[in-house]
Structures are given as C-alpha cells and as structure tokens.
Amino acid sequence: MTTQTLPATSPLTTPVPGPLTRADGSPPRVLVVDDEVNIAELLTMALRYEGWDISVAHTGAQAVALAKETRPDALVLDVMLPDFDGLEVMRRIRQVLPEVPIVFLTARDAVEDRVTGLTAGGDDYVTKPSSLEELVARLRLQLRRTAVAGRAGSLLRVGDLTLDEDSREVFRGGAEIPLTATEFELLRYLMRNPRRVLSKAQILDRVWNYDFGGQANVVELYISYLRKKIDAGRAPMIHTLRRAGYVLKPAS
CATH class of the missing domain: 3.40.50.2300 (Response regulator)
Structure with missing residues (x-):
C-alpha cells in the first residue's frame, strides 16, 4: 500500500500472514x-x-x-x-x-x-x-x-465458567453470559491464565495492544463490567490484588 497520511510508526504495522475471510469464505x-x-x-x-x-x-x-x-x-x-x-x-x-x-x-x-x-x-x-x-x-x-x-477454537474452562473460542459463547453454571467483543477478549485472557496475577500493563498490552501512559482506567472499568456479568449473585471468580493486578480462579 502506498497511500497514507503519515509514515507508520506503530509496531502493529507488522504484516499478519493469511487472508481474512468470513465463515462462508466471503471477505x-x-x-x-x-x-x-x-x-x-x-x-x-x-x-x-x-x-x-x-x-x-x-x-x-x-x-x-x-x-x-x-x-x-x-x-x-x-x-x-x-x-x-x-x-x-x-x-x-x-x-x-x-x-x-x-x-x-x-x-x-x-x-x-x-x-x-x-x-x-x-x-x-x-x-x-x-x-x-x-x-x-x-x-x-x-x-x-x-x-x-473462521479459526478453529477451543473450550476454556475455569471452575463452572466456560468460554468457547469458536462460537464465542460464555457460560457460568450453565447460564449463558452475553459479552461485548472487548469483554470477551479480556475474559479469554484471564481464562488462559487461571490463578495467575496479571498486571494492568499486561492486560492493556494483550487486550488493547497499547497503553495510556498509566492515566487510563480502562482496565478497571472493564474488570468491573465483567464482574457484573460473571460474578453477579455468585461466588466471585475475579479478584483484585492491590498494587499487583487481577486474577481469575475457581470460586471457593
């Protein structure tokens, strides 16, 4: 591509191999x-x-x-x-x-x-x-x-919480939990790292692919959104470790 407004500076400009298609093969x-x-x-x-x-x-x-x-x-x-x-x-x-x-x-x-x-x-x-x-x-x-x-997915399971990467469905205790695209990515990252403390910087880098110079509360807000959907009325699975980050683990 030769047309642009400014030279690219983001590390995200690294080409991603393979064409993107919908499930039916259309663009x-x-x-x-x-x-x-x-x-x-x-x-x-x-x-x-x-x-x-x-x-x-x-x-x-x-x-x-x-x-x-x-x-x-x-x-x-x-x-x-x-x-x-x-x-x-x-x-x-x-x-x-x-x-x-x-x-x-x-x-x-x-x-x-x-x-x-x-x-x-x-x-x-x-x-x-x-x-x-x-x-x-x-x-x-x-x-x-x-x-x-159209990538083949896998089923992630932590306690009574399941996430299907292929169908993008999330269930806890058999009840389906609708999530936005970003909420899904955040939960998937937590579920791929159960019992592991993930810092705000790690989450920003993985879910949003850049940071806000430590000035944003995006992570805290989306964690609160997930808690309202995942933990509401149930034993909590998402925990905050002060000055360390967040961890997802089976409810005790």
Missing part, C-alpha cells in the same frame, strides 16, 4: 463512517486493497441504516458527525449488533477522549492524522478476534 464486511468525503474515500481504497467488502456512510443516520442492512463485521467510526456523534451511532448499532468491533477514528488526541471512546464500548481508537497501515493493522486485529477469521 469481511467493514462499514466506514466519516463525514469528510476525501478521508472516507482514502479509507475505502485502503481497505479494499485488503480485499474486504466496504460500505460507506457520511452521517450517523446513514451508518445505523447501513449497519442494519449490511450487518458489517467491523466499523471504522468517526466520533464527530454532522447529525449525532459516533458514541450515539455505536449505541444504536450495538442494539442490533452487540458484538461488532468498533475502531474509533477522530481528530481528538487527548488521553481523556481516547478513554471516553473505549469505556463507552469502543474496541480501539486511532487519531487523525494517522497512517493507513496502522489503521488497517488495528482493524485486522479486531477482525481476527471475532468469528470472521
């Missing part, structure tokens, strides 16, 4: 939402270069309608839109597609703005201007985390 569907036509066209060209099926919306209303129509596998979503903002777009789309990964794209670069987007339910955040390679890499990562990649 992933990505919805690009940006009110700046030139940027939307640039993003579309870059993502189609990957062989993906791209739809474009320039307003929040168009994005919600297209999401219902095309049922995309991921979104690139600008925060600032002419009718309503990207957070409201995400809220409406998640009512229809609760697990669709969303990568926010915005000119805002303050830590607080990044945290707002992520804690509201976004899965990643790229600021403008940014290299197209970095955006593609982050989007590719989100797609590989979902069933789009």
